[in-house]
Each structure stands twice: as structure tokens, then as C-alpha cells.
Amino acid sequence: LNLYDNNNGYNNAAGLLADTNDFPGVDIIKFGENISVIQKRITFDHMSILEVYKKSxxxxxxxxxYEVIEGFERKNVEKIPxxxxxxxxxxxxxxxxxxxxSHIRISMFDNYIDIVSPGGLPSGISEEEYLNGKTSVLRNRNLANVFYRLGFVEIFGTGITRIKQLYESSFVKPRFEVSENTIKIELPVFEDISDLTDDEHLVLKALSKTVLKSISEIVPSTPFGKSKVSSLLKILEKKGVVLIQGKGRSTKYIIK
Incomplete structure (x- = not known):
């Protein structure tokens, strides 16, 4: 693939933005309850990168x-921002x-999305600088300027920081993985905990999303007694944050 201008080394934005081209785009797979169940697969390539962006x-x-009706109004609700x-x-x-x-691979699950891009980090920027938005190195400067002028990006180098900010009030946070050949961004379903009290937050921190815990395992990780922890767990269950399994001494709790 001849993508680089010999004069300045920048990416051939004109070729990438052409209505038809030979460049790979995005491969999207929507999975069902596990990776053996594929509900939909669609690939957008050999077209303008702007069209790839919009179709994705x-x-x-x-x-x-999805939409919900509240009174006489329709409201858009986003499971993932x-x-x-x-x-x-x-x-x-x-x-x-x-x-x-290679395509940008987008794997869609019920509770999260993985976006994997080929190429790793541009030279001149460390993983820490990338994840903390301390600096920006534009690998494809001309293409970046087009996205900037169209309003698809605001300030170069702030994308990761902005994603983190969008999840500030969510219990589950996005994850970022950087390797030599790829960059992966995982966007989980947004779980709003902005309406929880300080005490409820403390109990929630003692719980796990993967391991069921008994109340005797939870209490030592909180500043409260067994009675108060039990009451807070019941409140968290009503708010849809915690799942309670079992009865009596075998009762255990897990983040929903």
C-alpha cells in the first residue's frame, strides 16, 4: 500500500478520503451471549474513511x-456514551x-465494546503520555486535520482523557491496552453511581463483579458493623447495583 507522500512523509489523506479506494476500514462483529454466537458481522472498507466513521x-x-417515552417526550438513552x-x-x-x-476490529458485546487498531503507538510518545494525554504525536497529520475541521475531534491528544471524563460517574471504567502492534480501547456499558451515598459507595468498593462474597467477607473492608452493611446491601439491591444470591447463612453478594 502506497500511503505516504515522499515529500513530507505524511499520510495520503486524499486517497483515504476518496469515495472508493483500496484501503482496509472497519470490521464489526456483534456477539450474542458468547463469542460462539455471532448476531451480525459487517465490514466497511474500500470507501472514504469519513464514510467508514459515519457507518460505524x-x-x-x-x-x-434506544428511546424511552417520558410523559409527552421521547428521550434518547445511551447504554455506552x-x-x-x-x-x-x-x-x-x-x-x-x-x-x-488490517482492519480496525470492533467487537460488540452486550456489556462492552472492544476497539482494536493496528500499529501501536507513533514513535516519540510513551504509553504513559498516551494514556494521560500529556502530549500528541500525529502519525497521519493531514487526516487528523480533516477530522479536526469537520468537528470529529476537538483538541489533538485529548481523546483518551475525554473518554475517561465521560465515565467519571460510572462504576465500571474504560480500559486501555497498548502493545507493539495494536492499541485496544474497551468501553463498558455505563453504570451510573452518581446517585449513591458515601456509605453506599464504601460498601460497593468492598464488593466484586466476578466473585460472590458473604457479609462476613464484606464487613472487614468497610468502617461499618454487620447490621448497617446488611441494610446498605439491601438498598444497593433495590437500586439495581447489587445482586443477592442464596438465603440465610449462604447469602452472598455480587455487583450486578
């Missing part, structure tokens, strides 16, 4: 956005290695 958003909205998905896709398209003949 359309698929996202099919699965992670669309702004976070936009940042992740734009980040992948702007910073990926275009001379690697």
Missing part, C-alpha cells in the same frame, strides 16, 4: 442507543498504521 456510528446506535465511541473510532482512524493491511 450507525451500527453503534442500533445496539447501544456515544461520545466515547466517537472518540475511540476517530482515535483509531487518525493514529493507526495505514501501511498495515
Amino acid at each position: 456510528l450507525e451500527v453503534f446506535r442500533d445496539y447501544y442507543r 456515544e461520545a466515547a465511541f466517537r472518540e475511540a473510532i476517530a482515535n483509531g482512524l487518525i493514529h493507526r498504521m495505514w501501511d498495515v493491511n
Whole structure:
């Protein structure tokens, strides 16, 4: 793939933005209850990168956005913040290695999305700098400028920081993995805990999303007694945050 201008080394944005081209785009898979169940697979390639970006958003909205009726109004609800998905896709398209003949892979599950971009980090930036938004190195400068002018990105180098900010009031946070050849962003379903009290937060921190815990295992990790922890766990269950399993002495708790 001949993507680089010999004069300045920048990415061939004109080729990537052409209506038809030979470049790989995005491969999206929507899984069911496990990776053996594929509900939908669609690939967007050999088309303008702007079209790839827009079509990927359309698929996202099919699965992670819905409408509810409140009184006489319709309200859009996002299971995963669309702004976070936009940042992740734009980040992948702007910073990926275009001379690697590989798609950006988007794996969609009921409770999270994985976006994997080929190429790893641009030279001149460390993993810490990338994750903390301390600096920005534009691998594909011309393409980045197009996304900036169209309003798809705001300030270069702030994408990861913005994704983190969008999840500030969520119990489950996004995850970022950087390797030599890929960058992966995991966006979980948003779990709003902004309406929890300080005491409820303390109990929630003592729980796990993967391991069932008895109340005797939870109490030592809180500043409260057994009676208060039990009451707070019942409140968290009513708020849909905690799942209670079993009865009597065999009762155990897990984050829903």
C-alpha cells in the first residue's frame, strides 16, 4: 500500500478520503451471549474513511442507543456514551498504521465494546503520555486535520482523557491496552453511581463483579458493623447495583 507522500512523509489523506479506494476500514462483529454466537458481522472498507466513521456510528446506535417515552417526550438513552465511541473510532482512524493491511476490529458485546487498531503507538510518545494525554504525536497529520475541521475531534491528544471524563460517574471504567502492534480501547456499558451515598459507595468498593462474597467477607473492608452493611446491601439491591444470591447463612453478594 502506497500511503505516504515522499515529500513530507505524511499520510495520503486524499486517497483515504476518496469515495472508493483500496484501503482496509472497519470490521464489526456483534456477539450474542458468547463469542460462539455471532448476531451480525459487517465490514466497511474500500470507501472514504469519513464514510467508514459515519457507518460505524450507525451500527453503534442500533445496539447501544434506544428511546424511552417520558410523559409527552421521547428521550434518547445511551447504554455506552456515544461520545466515547466517537472518540475511540476517530482515535483509531487518525493514529493507526495505514501501511498495515488490517482492519480496525470492533467487537460488540452486550456489556462492552472492544476497539482494536493496528500499529501501536507513533514513535516519540510513551504509553504513559498516551494514556494521560500529556502530549500528541500525529502519525497521519493531514487526516487528523480533516477530522479536526469537520468537528470529529476537538483538541489533538485529548481523546483518551475525554473518554475517561465521560465515565467519571460510572462504576465500571474504560480500559486501555497498548502493545507493539495494536492499541485496544474497551468501553463498558455505563453504570451510573452518581446517585449513591458515601456509605453506599464504601460498601460497593468492598464488593466484586466476578466473585460472590458473604457479609462476613464484606464487613472487614468497610468502617461499618454487620447490621448497617446488611441494610446498605439491601438498598444497593433495590437500586439495581447489587445482586443477592442464596438465603440465610449462604447469602452472598455480587455487583450486578
